[in-house]
Amino acid sequence: MPPRSVAPSSRIPPHSDGMRIGLLGGSFNPPHQAHRDISLLALKRLExxxxxWLVTPGNPLKDVSGLQDLAVRAAAAQAMANDPRIVVSCLESFIGTRYTVDTIDYLRRRCSKVHFVWIMGADNLGQFHRWQGWRRIAAQVPFAVIDRPPQSLRALAAPAARALASSRIATPDAARLADRKPPAWVFLTGMKSPLASTGLRNPDGSWKK
Known part of the structure; x- marks a missing residue:
């Protein structure tokens, strides 16, 4: 029986060989229902x-001046997750990584028999080509892109999506994505929430009630 969810931790969450684990990274500033909806969709469609949830100390591509304390964001993420299959971790603060590619390197070395899938929203696919080592990320783990209207068409026309077009698999094959040798990715529709953390923050960086 796979391990159940634990409180937010700075170390690698419990896991076992052969598990299929999705990785959803972000600042979670604040966490919101769309984070949970994306995760539930991925759990179901990707099996x-x-x-x-990898709560990052700070996104190198974003202004971190209004970023809430890591412990505050992690605790809020744990409350929002509210599902034993969603595990909140502050791993990156413990291992000292700033970039996704380095976090994935770390996890693949230490959890070599776990089948990881990176999960991102369509808005992130639109800027994926700006991520440090994005081609290496695509070569290391399969990834799933969750439709985030109205970003769909723009994201699928973005440089990374075009560069990796031949590696995209059909939606009916999504359940086997975790078993695919990268590069491999899928675009999943059905998640219609327009929520984003940016719209849930006040100008001073505090969270709206």
Missing amino acids: LDRVW
């Missing part, structure tokens, strides 16, 4: 055992 995952767990989704790990």
Whole structure:
């Protein structure tokens, strides 16, 4: 039986060989219902055992001046997740990584028999080509892109999506994505929430009630 969810941790969450685990990284500033909806959709459509929310100390591509304390964001993420299959972790603060590619390197070395899938919204696919080592990320783990209207058409026309077009698999094959040798990715529709963390923050960086 796979391990159940634990409180937010700075170390690698419990896992076992052969597990299929989705990785959803972000600042979670604040966490919101769309984070949970994305995770539940991925758990179902990709047939995952767990989704790990990797609460980052700070996104290198974003202004971090209004970023809430890591412990505050992690606790709020744990409350929002509210599902034993969604595990909140502050791993990146413990291992000292700033970039997704380095976090994935770390996890693949230490959890070599776990089948990881990176999860992102369509808005992130639109800027994926700006991520440090994005081609290496695509070569290391399969990834799933969750439709985030109205970003769909723009995201699928973005440089990374075009560059990796031949590696995109058909939606009916999504359940086997975790078993695919990368590069491989899928675009999943059906998640219609327009929520984004930016719209849930006040100008001073505090969270709206």
